Amino acid sequence: MDKRAQILLKTLVEHYISDGQPIGSRTLLQHSGLDVSAATIRNVMSDLEQLGFIASPHTSAGRIPTQKGYRLFVDSLLTVQPLETQAIQQLKSGLSSPNPTELIASAADMLSQLTQFAGLVMIPKRKRVAFKHLEFLPLSETRILVIIVTSDGNVQNRILMAEKKYSQSELTQASNYFNANFSGQTFEEVQQKLHIELQQMQSDMNRLMAAALEASSKAVDSNKDGVVIAGERNLLQVDELSTNVSSLRKLFEIFERRTSLMQLLDNSQRAEGIQIFIGGESGYLPLDECSMITAPYEADGQVVGTLGVIGPTRMAYERVIPIVDVTAKLLSNALSNN
Numbered sequence: 220m221d222k223r224a225q226i227l228l229k230t231l232v233e234h235y236i237s238d239g240q241p242i243g244s245r246t247l248l249q250h251s252g253l254d255v256s257a258a259t260i261r262n263v264m265s266d267l268e269q270l271g272f273i274a275s276p277h278t279s280a281g282r283i284p285t286q287k288g289y290r291l292f293v294d295s296l297l298t299v300q301p302l303e304t305q306a307i308q309q310l311k312s313g314l315s316s317p318n319p320t321e322l323i324a325s326a327a328d329m330l331s332q333l334t335q336f337a338g339l340v341m342i343p344k345r346k347r348v349a350f351k352h353l354e355f356l357p358l359s360e361t362r363i364l365v366i367i368v369t370s371d372g373n374v375q376n377r378i379l380m381a382e383k384k385y386s387q388s389e390l391t392q393a394s395n396y397f398n399a400n401f402s403g404q405t406f407e408e409v410q411q412k413l414h415i416e417l418q419q420m421q422s423d424m425n426r427l428m429a430a431a432l433e434a435s436s437k438a439v440d441s442n443k444d445g446v447v448i449a450g451e452r453n454l455l456q457v458d459e460l461s462t463n464v465s466s467l468r469k470l471f472e473i474f475e476r477r478t479s480l481m482q483l484l485d486n487s488q489r490a491e492g493i494q495i496f497i498g499g500e501s502g503y504l505p506l507d508e509c510s511m512i513t514a515p516y517e518a519d520g521q522v523v524g525t526l527g528v529i530g531p532t533r534m535a536y537e538r539v540i541p542i543v544d545v546t547a548k549l550l551s552n553a554l555s556n557n
Contacts, residue, residue, distance in 0.1 A: 220270075220291075224263050226251055228272055229296040232284045236533050239458060241281025286498040286507060286532070293495050293536050302541040306333055310546055314553045319343075319373055323447050326516075326526055326550045331450025333542050336457075336530030337474070339448045340550075341484040343523035349405050353397045355390035363390065370403070446484060448474055457531045459508045470509065470529075484525040487513040493544055497532055508532055512539055514547035518554040526550065 220228075230251045231242045244260045251260075264282060267273045272288035275281070284292065313329045316322050323340050330338025349370035356364040363379040385393075401409045451474050454460050460467055487494045493514050498507040513527035526547055528539055 223253060223255070224267060225296060226253060227260065227263050228267055228284075228288060229292065231273060231282060232288060232292045232296070235283055236535055239533060241276055241283050243281040246281075286500065289497045289510070289532055290500070293497070297536055297540075299540050300537045302538075302545050306542065307545060309333070310549050314546075314549050316553075317372070319371065319554060322550060322553050323524075324449075326546055327447045327449035330526065330528050330542065330546055331453060334528050334530060334534075334539050335450070335453050336528050336534065336539075337448060337451045337454055338526070338528055339446055339484070340526040341446050341524040343518065349403050350397075350401055350409055352402065354394050355385075357385065357387060357390060360384045454530070459531050459533060483511065484513065484527065487515065487525045487527070490515070493540055495536070495540070510534060510536075512536070512543045514543045516547040516554070517551040520555075523554070 227247055230247055234242050234246060234250065244257055244264060247260050247264070248255075248257055253260075264273065267288075268275060268282065271285055272291060273282040274285050276283060310329050310333070313325050314322055316325060323342055327338040327340045330336075330340075332338075350367070351370050352366075352368040354366045356366070358364050358378065361381045361384065363381055363385065365377050365379055367375045367377065369375075401412070404412075451471065454470065455467070460470065483496070493512065496511045496513075498510065508531055509529055510532045511527055511529045513525050515522045515525050517523060526543065528543055530539065
């Protein structure tokens, strides 16, 4: 493709992203900056259509970009804009929690807020989560708060419904027993040892210990879906999707099942830097109307997950790409500092 055709395609895609209307030759002549005739532009447009980069809707004489046209645009013609200082500050303040679980959720929320699309963050796969500290606190006669701290800094609170009233000294004794005997061990190791050792303890304390271990295991596995999604409903405001009930149903089925998203994010984690999937080219998103932009994030120099944005193919790529990129870098810094 010669330089003139590239300029016209870039102009067409940018204007279509901006107003969502098919672009005619007169508009291209006004905004391309080329010193050519209208007939020349029509000829170039015809060539681009034959090559599959643009298409002509049957209801209009203008053209719109195809998936192939978007791909060439983001790969070769896109001028990425630096992220605004205000957006960077918003991200920094939103990613300031000392809790890794809260950081993951905040990152998904920030992606959604800044893009007005759906933000998603793949939860890091836990390789070996060790129990670090546990504490029982009485809330009422039969309600006990158990605070669980794991070796990766994750803190979870769970409420246990006890069958009897425990005194403060009994709860302290149970906490001390856990911390003295099992700190630094994985929950699987604790479960195996506790099963044997609890047989030698009082039966009523048995139930408390067993309930605490079950709550601890559930706390660690509470993110078993593997991906946090925020702002799915933003996509209801996208014209191309809101008018297509079938497309929306398929998209929200993907959000509900999450399996395809997990596979796509997992594949993106193995790649370096920003990945852009347009339409159905990923093999996991079946919608031609949607694109997904992803980036891996790290903790202590190791890639531990992927985050990204799902929106319409007619999105402002030059702005969404740096949002995803900066969010990944700030989340990496926050997780590493913690």
